[in-house]
Amino acid sequence: MNPVREHLVTLLTEKFEAPPGSIHDDAALGDLDLDSLARVELVFSLQDHWGVPLDDDRDSTGDVTVGRLVDRIETLLAQSAQEPDRSE
Amino acid sequence: MTSPPSAPGDRARAVIAGIGSCLPPLVVTNTQVIARGNLDTTDAWITGRTGIHRRRLAGPAVSTGDLATAAARAAIDSAGSAVPRPDLLLLATTTPDRPCPATAPEVAHRLGLGTVPAFDLAAVCSGFLYGLVTASALLRSGTCRAPLVVAAEKYSTIVDPFDRDTAPLFGDAAAAVALRLGDADEPGAVLETDWGSDGGGSDLITVAAGGSRLPAAAATGIGIDTGIGIDTPGHGDRCFRMRGRQVYAHAVRRMTSSSEAVLATTGWRPEEVRAFIGHQANQRILDAVADRLGVPPRHRLGNIREVGNTAGASVPLALADAAARHACAPGARTLLTAFGGGLTWASATLLWPDAPVRTAAPEPRPPLHDHQEVSPP
Numbered sequence: 001m002n003p004v005r006e007h008l009v010t011l012l013t014e015k016f017e018a019p020p021g022s023i024h025d026d027a028a029l030g031d032l033d034l035d036s037l038a039r040v041e042l043v044f045s046l047q048d049h050w051g052v053p054l055d056d057d058r059d060s061t062g063d064v065t066v067g068r069l070v071d072r073i074e075t076l077l078a079q080s081a082q083e084p085d086r087s088e
Numbered sequence: 089m090t091s092p093p094s095a096p097g098d099r100a101r102a103v104i105a106g107i108g109s110c111l112p113p114l115v116v117t118n119t120q121v122i123a124r125g126n127l128d129t130t131d132a133w134i135t136g137r138t139g140i141h142r143r144r145l146a147g148p149a150v151s152t153g154d155l156a157t158a159a160a161r162a163a164i165d166s167a168g169s170a171v172p173r174p175d176l177l178l179l180a181t182t183t184p185d186r187p188c189p190a191t192a193p194e195v196a197h198r199l200g201l202g203t204v205p206a207f208d209l210a211a212v213c214s215g216f217l218y219g220l221v222t223a224s225a226l227l228r229s230g231t232c233r234a235p236l237v238v239a240a241e242k243y244s245t246i247v248d249p250f251d252r253d254t255a256p257l258f259g260d261a262a263a264a265v266a267l268r269l270g271d272a273d274e275p276g277a278v279l280e281t282d283w284g285s286d287g288g289g290s291d292l293i294t295v296a297a298g299g300s301r302l303p304a305a306a307a308t309g310i311g312i313d314t315g316i317g318i319d320t321p322g323h324g325d326r327c328f329r330m331r332g333r334q335v336y337a338h339a340v341r342r343m344t345s346s347s348e349a350v351l352a353t354t355g356w357r358p359e360e361v362r363a364f365i366g367h368q369a370n371q372r373i374l375d376a377v378a379d380r381l382g383v384p385p386r387h388r389l390g391n392i393r394e395v396g397n398t399a400g401a402s403v404p405l406a407l408a409d410a411a412a413r414h415a416c417a418p419g420a421r422t423l424l425t426a427f428g429g430g431l432t433w434a435s436a437t438l439l440w441p442d443a444p445v446r447t448a449a450p451e452p453r454p455p456l457h458d459h460q461e462v463s464p465p
Binding site for chain 1: 334
């Protein structure tokens, strides 16, 4: 399992108490017993952990799937790795 | 925007010298809210998702001004004779008695304050802290000597009882503080403040009709009588609406960053805060903000469980509730923060007040006599 997916599954099961058997790539967040505020909390947690600019609104709708979130984070991480280091 | 750092030697601060509150007597449980609106939810869902168990509602005979007058009078009583007679009244509210005129002058009149300046302030749930920032600045500038900051809300007049997303959240209440000029070291001193707004989010929390964009006259034809005078959703919506998911995100971010800003200006670390009171919107928002700041659970104060979200009144109402329970020692490091429609937000650091909390029942409005012309002195 890739680290992004592993972290997301851990978050969903441990912090948001989603049923482990229901978590697969096509599962929508709304179907995992995450209400609207919990979905925003999930996005906040992912932003904090990975340091990527997920969208508070579009990435927390009920129809966002586990697979799409993993793809979004991996895409943003890849973009971040390609950007020149501005800290210097 | 954080207040400019105080100049060295500038020890003068607004000091909270009196605290008053007013809760209407009618207690409404979650079960009653659900039954009234035939809502597709449960008591367990509401308590689990919001932390709210019950709220107070004012009923048709009580207005925002009635709640405000009672809370303001209680704050004056709390301050006692050592504080000058109030010479300015600022009323934060989303639900004034009428669109025009402001409610504050009539409240001042009912309190017997004579011709003091009095005005309403509209910053929705940030209203009290906007008022505290404003009154503190006026006090420190010498514009007034004893301002009253009142926050009063009757959201039962704008909440749609059939809206599952908002109906369980709100309650009616008022709270007030009496300020005087004092020293930065004494209990009640308002040390530093931060406030801001973002009108780009103005559609996230709204009462759409009743203003100049959609005047009340155009909004009155479609409503149904729900028993408490609230229109149904749709065109000309005069009910309070909010987009919960987006509001949650903004609320957590703004209250956290504003709190961090005011703590930095004050020179306090979050773990040094002994009393944290956030806008009592939803327990999950409060927890998210406090967790992010790093304020330990034992220092988080609030009364959302008993009164729900009382909008602009929530922060001083929670302060009054905690002070009445002697939850903190006078002088304890205190952080207040709020977020509301606008979008608006504000925070303040202060030393926990040493004032006896007074509570009062809503004051019925007396008949107003015909206005008498007053000759200039």
